[in-house]
Amino acid sequence: MxxxxxxxxxxxxxxxxxxxxxxxxxxxxxxxxxxxxGADMVTVAVRRVNISDRSRxxxxxxxxxxxxxxxxxxxxxxxxxxxxxxxxxxxxxxLSNWVKLEVIGDERTLFPDNEALLEATHVLVGEGFVVLPxxxxxxxxxxxxxxxxxxxxxxxGAPIGSGLGIQNPNNIRIIREFARVPVIxxxxxxxxxxxxxxxxxxxxxxxxxxxxxxxxxxxxxATAMKHAVIAGRLAYLSGRIPRKMYASASSxxxxxxxx
Amino acid sequence: xxITLNGEPFEIDQPLSVVxxxxxxxxxxxxVAVEHNLTIVKRHRFPEVIVGDGDQVEIVNxxxxx
Numbered sequence: 001m002x003x004x005x006x007x008x009x010x011x012x013x014x015x016x017x018x019x020x021x022x023x024x025x026x027x028x029x030x031x032x033x034x035x036x037x038g039a040d041m042v043t044v045a046v047r048r049v050n051i052s053d054r055s056r057x058x059x060x061x062x063x064x065x066x067x068x069x070x071x072x073x074x075x076x077x078x079x080x081x082x083x084x085x086x087x088x089x090x091x092x093x094x095l096s097n098w099v100k101l102e103v104i105g106d107e108r109t110l111f112p113d114n115e116a117l118l119e120a121t122h123v124l125v126g127e128g129f130v131v132l133p134x135x136x137x138x139x140x141x142x143x144x145x146x147x148x149x150x151x152x153x154x155x156x157g158a159p160i161g162s163g164l165g166i167q168n169p170n171n172i173r174i175i176r177e178f179a180r181v182p183v184i185x186x187x188x189x190x191x192x193x194x195x196x197x198x199x200x201x202x203x204x205x206x207x208x209x210x211x212x213x214x215x216x217x218x219x220x221x222a223t224a225m226k227h228a229v230i231a232g233r234l235a236y237l238s239g240r241i242p243r244k245m246y247a248s249a250s251s252x253x254x255x256x257x258x259x
Numbered sequence: 260x261x262i263t264l265n266g267e268p269f270e271i272d273q274p275l276s277v278v279x280x281x282x283x284x285x286x287x288x289x290x291v292a293v294e295h296n297l298t299i300v301k302r303h304r305f306p307e308v309i310v311g312d313g314d315q316v317e318i319v320n321x322x323x324x325x
Contacts, residue, residue: 020325030323045324048265048317049291051284058290059321075324088299089319092292160325187325209325 001237006205008182009098009130009151011069015039016199017229018071018184019222020209027062029218034068037212037222041069043100045076046090065095071132073100078113080120087124098130100154100186100207110160110187114141118148125149134186137171139178152181154207157198158188161210165194169201176202192221192228199232200240260312274311281305281318291320 006013018041024030034042044059063070072090077083080103087099103120105113112135124131130151135141137155145153155175158164165188166172176183185198186207198206206229215221262269271280277300281288293300294317300308310316 020323022323022325024323043325044321046292046319047322049284049286049320051265051267051269051318058287059323060290070321072321073324085294085297089292089294089317090321092299092302093290093320207325 001234003233003237006182008132013040013069013205015041015226015229016205016233017195017225018043018205018207019212019225020207021045021059021063022209023213024218027057027059030213031062031064033212033218033222034063036219036226038226040067041071043071043073043207043209044094046072046074046086046093069098070094070096071098071100073134074102074120076104077102078104080116080123083116083120084123087120087129088127091129096130097128098151099124099132101131101133111156112136114138117141118144121145121148121150132184137168137175139171139174142175142183143178146179146181150181152184152204153179154184154186156187157185157194158190160187161214162188163190163194163211163214164188165190166197166201169197172198172201172203176204189225192224195225195228196232196235199229200236202236205229262310262313263315265317269316271310274309277305277308277310277316280310280316284318286318291318293318 006016015038017039019037019039020043072094074083074086083103091097103113103116105111121131121133132152133145133150134154142153157166182204184205184207185203189195189208189211195206212218212222277293296315
């Protein structure tokens, strides 16, 4: 089965799995999980340097930047202005003009603030950013983001870090059908089957952090996720059988012994 | 003189360039982004942008995130 390459804003990625760099028990575990995942894009957060304690090593010491594309995020931003400011800083600190745009609307759910997200997308696209917005699993919101110039849309499967899996599979399918840009399911994956389901629904990629970093064995979970994304994608491309209420025998009904 | 560095009060002896400030703080200039009075300082301008009394400076880098 041949697949079209995974391209975002003209850049081709070998893996449809995008993973985070947060919450790992140690940088060494993160590095091994990254390798096991096969991912070639990782997300990072932009934060103040700790002035009083300069002993902490840089995150980038543990990321193979020759192989991994760095995608700075605006996690923790609650207004468009904050997210725009953070995106600009991320661009200066990094090596690209890409941003995973988050504008959060609520602390408990970490659901996006759609209006502010759209506003920030407009501004950053205007400044030449490649914007990948983390959004609700709302086809209309995704369409507006795409029309604003987003390079991909990244609907959540479930709240960030919840591990609940894809809560609204039908919306993901509709988003895929509406979108002319890549659809990346971002957040909510708990285990490998969730990632496979996202891909089977037609998502072009899956982005996750906690499901790997928080697993008891992050390195083997990263391997599982790698296979799940490949399996889900292949299943999607292969055209699954329709769901039926009753059985249809796999073995011939003729030629039964003693009948 | 006082500046506000990453939201905290910070003392400097005299006005100094962004490069000099980063050196004084033992921060690798290649790995950070700097904002001076809410304006991004491009890396090639680190030697020429001067931080003086009352200024606000933000120095950020990448940390783990999702």
